Amino acid sequence: MAEAQSASAAIQAEQDSRKYVFTDWSVQSRVKPVVIASARGVWLYDIHGKAYIDFASQLVNVNAGHQHPRIIKAIKDQAEKLGYITPYLNTMPRTELARTIAEITPGDLTKCLFTSGGAEANENAIRIARLYTGRPKIITRYRSFHGATNGALSLSGDSRRWSAEPGMPGVVHALDAFCYRCSFNQKPQECNLECLSHLEELVWNEGPDQVAGIMVEPVVGANGIIVPPPGYMPGLRALCDKYGIMLIADEVMTGFGRTGEWFACQNWNVVPDIMTFAKGVNSGYVPLGGVIVRQPIADYFEDHTFFGGLTYAGHPLACAAALATIQVYKDEKMVENSRQMGRVLLRELEAMKERHPSVGDVRGIGLFCGVELVKDKETREMLVRWNGPTQGVGAEVREKALQSGLYMFGRWNILFVAPPLCINQDELKQGLAILDEALELADAAAARPT
Ligand code: PLP
Numbered sequence: 001m002a003e004a005q006s007a008s009a010a011i012q013a014e015q016d017s018r019k020y021v022f023t024d025w026s027v028q029s030r031v032k033p034v035v036i037a038s039a040r041g042v043w044l045y046d047i048h049g050k051a052y053i054d055f056a057s058q059l060v061n062v063n064a065g066h067q068h069p070r071i072i073k074a075i076k077d078q079a080e081k082l083g084y085i086t087p088y089l090n091t092m093p094r095t096e097l098a099r100t101i102a103e104i105t106p107g108d109l110t111k112c113l114f115t116s117g118g119a120e121a122n123e124n125a126i127r128i129a130r131l132y133t134g135r136p137k138i139i140t141r142y143r144s145f146h147g148a149t150n151g152a153l154s155l156s157g158d159s160r161r162w163s164a165e166p167g168m169p170g171v172v173h174a175l176d177a178f179c180y181r182c183s184f185n186q187k188p189q190e191c192n193l194e195c196l197s198h199l200e201e202l203v204w205n206e207g208p209d210q211v212a213g214i215m216v217e218p219v220v221g222a223n224g225i226i227v228p229p230p231g232y233m234p235g236l237r238a239l240c241d242k243y244g245i246m247l248i249a250d251e252v253m254t255g256f257g258r259t260g261e262w263f264a265c266q267n268w269n270v271v272p273d274i275m276t277f278a279k280g281v282n283s284g285y286v287p288l289g290g291v292i293v294r295q296p297i298a299d300y301f302e303d304h305t306f307f308g309g310l311t312y313a314g315h316p317l318a319c320a321a322a323l324a325t326i327q328v329y330k331d332e333k334m335v336e337n338s339r340q341m342g343r344v345l346l347r348e349l350e351a352m353k354e355r356h357p358s359v360g361d362v363r364g365i366g367l368f369c370g371v372e373l374v375k376d377k378e379t380r381e382m383l384v385r386w387n388g389p390t391q392g393v394g395a396e397v398r399e400k401a402l403q404s405g406l407y408m409f410g411r412w413n414i415l416f417v418a419p420p421l422c423i424n425q426d427e428l429k430q431g432l433a434i435l436d437e438a439l440e441l442a443d444a445a446a447a448r449p450t
Contacts, residue, residue, distance in 0.1 A: 004049030005037070013047055025160065034402070039066030042423050044407060052402065053431040056409035057420045060221060060253045060368075061279035064328050065420040071285050074324035078317050085316055087114070087309060093319035100326055101281075101292055104262050107271030111298035113306075114290045114314030118252035118278035119147025121289040122155060122215070124308050125274045129213035129246040131304065132297050136170045137206050138248075139199065139214045143176040143223035146215065146250055155215060158223055158411075159387040174202050176220070177228040180361045180372065181380065188229060195228075196235045203243055213246040213274070214239075218264035221253035224386075224414045225370030227363055233268035246273040246297075252289065256280030257329055257421050260339030260366030267365065273297060282325045288318035334421040341423055342366040348432050349417070358383055358442035367423065371415040371435075373397075373442050375450070383446055384413040393445040397438045406434040 005013065017033040035047045042065055044052045057063060064071060078093060085091045098112040113128075115121045126138050140146065142157035153160060154167030161167065175183040177195040184194035203211055218233060220226035240247040249272035254264035258280060261267050265275070274297065278289030329335055342365065349362035349369055360374030373383035373394060384392035391412060398408045398415065409416045419431065 005047045007048075010035070010047040041065040041067075042420050042427050050405065052405050052407045053419070053427060053434070054407050055401075055417050055419050055431050055435070056407055057418050058284060059279065060258065060409070060416075060418045061284035063256055063258060063280040063421045064283040064325050064332075064334065065422040068283070068325075068328055070328055071283065071321055071324045074320045075285060075317050078320035082316050086311075087313045091316050091319075093316050093323055094314040097314075097319040097322050100323060101277070101290070104326070105275060105292055106263065106266055106269075108295040109271065109275055109292045110295050112290050112292045113308070114288065114319070115278070115310055116287045116312045116315070116318075117147070117289040118250075118276065119149040119152035119289075120310060121252065121276035121278055121291050122146045122248075122250060123149055123151045125248050125250075125276045125291045126151065126155070126213060126215065127308055128274060128291065128293060128297065128306070129248060131307070132300050133212040133244065133246060135210055135212035137172060137211045138170060139172050139174055139202060139206070139211060141174045141176050141216060141220075143178060143220050143226060144215075144217055144250075145222040146217075147252075172202060172206055174199050176226065177232045178220075178224070178226050179229055180363065191229070193229065193231050193235055196232060196239065199236070200239055203239070203245070208243040208245075211243065211245050213248045215248040215250055217250045217252075217254060218267070218270075219254050219259055219365055219368060221368075222411065224372070224411075225364050225368060225416060227365050230268070233265065233270045237270045237272075240273070248272060248274045248276070250276050252276055252278045254368065256326075257335035257338045258366055258368045258418065260335065260342050262335055264365075280325075282318055282322035285321045285325070286315065286318035287312070288315065288322055290314075329421070332422065337423075338366040338368075338421045341421075341425065341428055342368070344425060345369050345417060345428060345432075348429070352432070352436055352439065355436070356439045356443050358439065358446040364417070367417075367419055367421055369417040371417065371439075373413040373415070373446075375446050382413045383442060386412045386414075388412060393442055396445075397441050400438040400441055401434050404434045404437065406431050406438075408435070 013035045023031045037047045038045050102110050140155045144157040146152045146155040151168045153164040154171045179188040251263050255277040275292050353359040353362045358373050361372040375381040384394045
């Protein structure tokens with residue numbers, strides 16, 4: 001645990017962070033900075049010495065938990081050997097990591113292009129799809145986030161995209177495979193996957209020989225933890241095969257054990273043509289992302305130029321951290337723990353749904369769950385409007401949880417539960433008890449007349 005700073009030094013640090021640091025996606029005057037001094041496992045410690053359970057793995061990236069000694073050692077050792085090398089030369093951690101990722105990803109996903117993060121991975125993924133197919137268009141979905149660079153934000157579906165528009169041409173958005181709020185008025189298990197028929201209709205409206213790729217998060221992350229119905233991903237694979245469209249899986253958030261499999265696509269035995277990753281690849285200790293492609297795409301670039309490159313792509317420190325992280329996932333059985341603790345988590349959340357009038361739906365897979373807040377369970381009216389102007393009571397619930405020592409991520413009416421994959425049952429239950437109490441705020445808001 002961290003040494004607490006003196007009260008005056010802590011207050012100064014908070015004021016400086018307000019004054020000098022831009023906070024992402026925020027109206028700056030509303031930011032109340034919490035300055036974290038250190039962390040360990042699933043625990044964070046602020047500069048006052050207060051402890052918080054991390055139910056967000058920060059940005060759903062610190063999958064191995066904070067300050068894992070083996071990852072830190074790997075970074076230190078690599079820094080002493082070779083701190084940087086251009087992507088035109090190579091180095092063992094980069095090569096070994098590419099081979100390791102080819103081994104743990106499904107099917108013939110073979111060749112890795114490294115980037116510094118997820119947005120760049122997605123930018124490169126669509127460039128690869130366009131170069132390989134010779135087609136211009138990309139289909140993504142509204143409930144999606146693919147990153148904050150101009151192209152990646154154009155690919156994204158939620159309201160963050162509006163700030164970048166008109167954005168990148170050639171992107172078309174589809175409706176989602178969101179059973180709790182089905183856009184096609186169908187009931188789960190009784191439907192004919194109208195969400196897939198809609199995608200096929202879209203392909204025909206855009207021109208089957210114009211569409212290079214369909215990019216999806218196999219389990220939607222920041223847009224509400226949406227697990228597709230069982231036939232959706234296999235159906236999407238078949239649809240892409242039918243029209244020669246590249247299936248691009250954005251596994252930036254879902255990859256590396258988050259859903260209880262190494263990669264979320266494996267929950268449905270689907271092999272995408274192109275897969276992007278970042279975050280969990282090295283648990284966020286050093287920035288890293290990448291794209292892995294299937295053999296035919298790799299073969300194509302044997303005699304075609306690949307247009308793309310980044311100074312920090314496949315940084316040796318990041319690759320060394322990734323190799324250590326993947327070994328930690330294996331040795332400490334974190335993917336299995338994600339699956340097992342995920343079942344406990346979903347069971348506990350189901351019980352919470354029964355207790356709280358404001359909890360309309362709980363869902364998820366592995367340690368990747370969401371709690372959807374509603375005004376009314378029958379009508380499913382959202383407690384805070386998705387894409388609306390304020391975060392409303394959703395933010396108040398998270399603030400209350402924070403005061404009680406639980407750090408959570410959420411957006412509008414959805415709260416996310418995605419702790420590090422090393423969490424144990426006691427820690428999970430401690431965090432859930434805090435959430436349970438904080439949800440009373442949402443119940444009170446739901447009960448208020450509109
Ligand atoms: N793709 C998904 C699914 C994400 O959740 C994110 C970030 O949250 C990104 C891409 C962008 O990754 P990065 O922030 O590393 O650019």
